[in-house]
Amino acid sequence: MNETAISGRKLIVASAVLLLAVLFPHFAPYTALASEILIFALFAMAYDLVLGYSGMLSFGHAAFFGLGAYTTGIFILRVYPSILAALLAGMVISALGACLVGFLSIRRRGIYFTLITLAFAQMFYFIAFKWTGLTGGDDGLQGVPRPSIGSLDLTSEMTLYYFILLCVFLSVLIGIRVVNSPFGKTLQAIRENRDRAMSIGYNVDRFKLIVFVISGLFSGLAGGLYALLLNFVPLGSLHWTISGEVVIMSIVGGMGTLFGPMLGAIGIILLEDIISNFTDCWSFIMGLLFMASVLGFRGGIMGIIRRKKPAVSRTS
Amino acid sequence: MFQTKELCKSYGALRAVHEVTLDIGPGVHSIIGPNGAGKTTLFNLLTGFLSPTSGKIIYMGKDITGLPPFKVSQLGVSRSFQITSLFPDLTVYENIRIAVQSRLRASYNFLISSKSLEGVQEKTQNVLKQLSLTRFEGLEVRNLSYGLQRVLDIGISLATDPKLILLDEPTSGMDRADAKQVIQLVSEISTKIPIVLIEHNIDIVLSISDIITVMYQGTILAQDTPNEIQQNEKVQEAYLGGY
Amino acid sequence: MRKFRKLISGGTEVLSLQDVHTFYGDNHILKGVSFKIEEGELATLLGRNGAGKSTTLKSIMGLAPSRKGQILFNETEISRLKPHQIAWLGLGYVPEERAIFPSLTVAENLTLPAQKKGRSLWNLEKIYQNFPVLKSRTGNKGFQLSGGEQQMLAIARILGMDLKFILLDEPTEGLAPFLVREIGRISQEIKKTDITILLVEQNTKFAMQMADRHYILYEGKIVHQATNEEFKADKEAQTRYLAV
């Protein structure tokens, strides 16, 4: 009874959100921005699996975002002009990247983990930067086209938006599944008390690695979509500031809530765009907002909505 | 079923555990000894949380020296900690459920709902009942009093239906009532599952142990049945008497 | 002067709580605790797990500030003071979780607390005399001590302060019988010097050996109080409140 009532409310909320998402490009400042917001929402969600649900403060997720973007771009340009294939390639490569980085860093904990991930991201950045032949160096990978899928032509920003929306929607469904699965629950236990989880027979490191790879996979998808949206891949997509942004989005939105970080992404990108249109000191204002958001509402946007602090308190 | 051969662990000059050769069988096997004797260290060695400086650990004929904790646990060795160790932000129910789930490969499955795991619910409820924690099941454990937290701690070890349980001072910081209840629990379990117990409350130890090992400065001082131990004057002066 | 008052009025109260209410977030833990402790006596606070004993001590110490009620220490209201101000008045606190400093050596741990010139209760030698365990491990870092050694250190640590009143939260927890006796001995030592002690205990046997007076806490309220003799006699109370 009660159960069904709750799930009923959830259903209503969900459909409302979906409706908003569908109408979004029509009231967003401009379509391309709406798409960008979706992409970063996806990225933030992927990241929350690692930060919010597993308590790993990764500062290297730009690596997977960028890896996805470059792979997708290069695939379309050099290998075969198919968006779906390219996105898939992007996801796979990012996942592999995440697997490598994860494997090498996950045994380290806390701040050490954070900085190793950063280190690897920086190396990816350096490689992309130096390997001009493949990546176009710091001019970025220019002129990535949007080959149409079957009869579906994606050159129009509006169509692209809905394509992205579809991808994000599916990813979110999977995301929800993951966090409510036995796997997801175990992650939360590990986050709470690593040693205890170990002592009751959980192979902690493997769980962490798996979720890291899953997160990398979706980050890669986000990156790939970004390449499509921009028609090019900026070297910036591998820069540590991207990692920083996604961390901030997660906190502002509310970690460990999956949707919080997405809200964070939406809020931050929208604000930055709007503010920067009427003043050059937008970073000053954003700074103030960040500070206020910490002093003011602890649990992030989601916390306000739920009136509850998000679970994560320690990073391991 | 558990054997150690000349097990040593030293921190620099200090021999926390020195040439301990043990043989743990069914029933309640208590390990007592003054503070700093090396009991907890021994536990950490047995469960893979520390790797020995030298020596062997054999479990059911298998050499498990240097195995990581989760492997040891999967072999059926479960432990509680001297300092309570729980999942503070999760509910009491979830704490137990996670422990129950830990036995299933499905733990790696990230595409099904955790609720859909058959058997887990029931088992969790049973354990909660056994510990009479059912009425707290919705509470986040950080809001549980220290005593109840210790009970839950044992519950978690129990929920992994182990073949052997190591308990490090399960009754410390408990009031008589809860302590009684726990000891009750322990002796019940011990009829089915062997238990290794670190305990300072000598009355409890004497009452429920089948065999007692006395440690002193990292080494085994004596090992015998309760009443023998009581007589043993070496023990008298080392443990109950001098320090 | 005080001594004189003590003679005529059977002792002056050092510490008195009146209707103290304490919360952790939203959950109401102390629901109006009131009791008095007289100078130089050793009182215990008994009660089941979760009754609120530790919280009471934390509230006195200002670590879990009470939201309502009054806490008087030698006629001064301390319920609004900061922990360090309270400690400065002469209260020493030995927490349940010991809370020794893992990254400091035993020696540093012992010399850390705020000390008023020449007003420390015990000097270092005396402390080492009474805690030979610690003497042997002076150079070691706190995290290298065993549970029991940590407990000893936690107690020894406060004895360097200018103490008038000691709060002990389950000092015998996890200690070998011999050490329990040691703690007993030391407490008596301290008591001799007119120091008042409030002891939280699970080990009722120990409590009844030590105490002059018992207060029993149940679900955040004092439900029973008795002198040691009364309490020893009153088996009924013991079973009712402590399920002995």
Added chain:
Amino acid sequence: MNAQLVLTQLFNGLILGSIYVLLSLGLSIIFGMLGVINFAHGAFYMLGAYVAYTIVTYVFPNFWLALFLAPIIMALFGAACEFFLLRRLYKLPIIYNVLFTFGLMLVFQDSMRMIFGSMGVPFNTPESLVGAVNLGFTYYPTYRLFMIIVTALCSLGVWLFLTRTRLGAIIRAGTDNSAMVDALGINISRIFTLVFALGIGLAGLAGVLAAPIQNVTHLMGMDFLIDCFVVVVIGGMGSIAGSIIGGLIVGQIIAAGIIIWPPIANTLIYLFMATFLLIRPRGLFGREGFHE
């Protein structure tokens, strides 16, 4: 690639290292005790330089005055920040003060941009330290030698202070369990303020020292910030000696990188850190279970 050049590079490594040392020391003790990952640290360093500039150009045109005053002013400013802002963060999980101090950084940087413009401000080497000294293998700028000496003295002082004095012990104790320190009769919040002031003061000092050889702009801290985290981690969280040695190591690595292949110089430190942590999980002197 002659020996003389190598020697000179080692010296440069030392210079760079000494700036790292000053910054990381502050970063490290602040993180260790207050549990604040101070993303604004680079910005404080930048502010130090601007304060010095303001003193030299608007108050009294004397570098030594600036060198003396700016760190003190910054320390006071730091104390104020701690007292009015960061105080509120201690109860929160570390992750929140990452966000907060990041915001602080943006605010500091952008306000300097608004006040002094994005092109930076002029800052000259003090006359008395212009010129070069013959080190045998090369002529080396006097000012840089001066930098090395100053930082050496400061780090030594800080190290002695933290490890040898009672106040230092209190600070380390506070790193373990600040509530308990408080309960032992020590006003911990004052200690917190002191520690933060100390850290920021050091950052300020680094800023002043760097000003003559760097372009003083609102972004000058950015390049250093991340590097300093690397230093702290290589040294091991919460270890004073760690940040000092770590700083020197990183300086040398960059210098070495320049000798090998300049473009990789900056990336080399990450490469090093990653491999180093694979061998030593907690850096040089990191303590088990501390912030991990």
Added chain:
Amino acid sequence: PTGQAAEPVKVSVLTDMSGPYAGITAANVEAAKLAIEDFGGKLLGQDIEFVARDNMCKADVANQKAKELYEKEKVDVIFDCPNSAAGLAVSNQALLHKRLFVSIGSGTTRHTGPDCNRYTFDWAYNDYMMATAVGLWAAENLGKRWYTITADYAWGHDLFEHFTHALKSKGGTLLGNDMVALGTSDFSPYIIKAKNADPDVLVLLNAGKDAVNATKQAREFGLKKTAKIIHALLFIEGIKAVGDVFADDYVTGAWYWKSKNPGSREFVNKWQTKFNKPPNWMNAATYSAVTQYLKAVDRVGSKAPEAVIKALEGHTFNDLLADPGYIRPEDHMQVGSAYILRAKKSKEVTEAWDFFEIIDEIPAEKAYMDAAKTDCEMGGF
């Protein structure tokens, strides 16, 4: 086509208003406004509309904003956009949206080389010209033994190539080069290497913060005494900011506010009264570009991109920036003379902001790469 004339002409500037170049480029917005104002504010019988956007000096932002401008704001042309990655991205958007883009801030030769397209024009300068002009001059007048320190990214590499090309063409020798990571704050190692090589000329191929650091430290190590320094980019604002650091260094300029070109003095005076400082050559270039665009639209009486592009291609003009200026149809490069500027020592500076001395003028055909040699295949519409 008719109908299009119905809507007003809409001009936009997309530039760095808050990033590292803001100090130089932010004012381009004002320059554009001024150009529109001076043009009369009306075109095709309607008021000229104007919007400006901040690209934060990031390529992705620039790209997004370009879309906003073309799609939502429906602008006919985008001007400026510093940072070559950003410029290239916007150029690509121009092609996709079939609208004009006039690049000013970004100097990459790709605009008029491999990545050229029919909708993109490059105004006032490019890296080749910046390098070649001062390069040739320095090889003749300062010495033929060079040492270069290069910012290690596309822009730096580009410049390095052009500078060495200029040097070789004069038969000079390159004693050494260091590729230095962007944002390096300590240049002393490279300065020391340079000092050991003892060159006549030290070429610093970096901009902004890095350039200041490098020069400061060259001075600190006494390299300035033994060698002349030439820079890739230097603006009056830069010198104003850091004082004497650049004294006696050389650089190419596309224009200087003391220029005698037609309309130059009027423009400068207007600017002076408005902002009580003279404009830098980027501002002047923006003014010129906007003016020439508006004139072109006026000439053809339509804002239809194709028509306007045709009208611009091969057009010759004389204005404050270039006298004469010519828009090459082959690669859409707007060419004019380049100026060799010497930064004055502070004691030489008599008039406020008069930081440079024009010491030579290099004709366009020498300063720019021969249109035939650029590997640009200008596509159709």
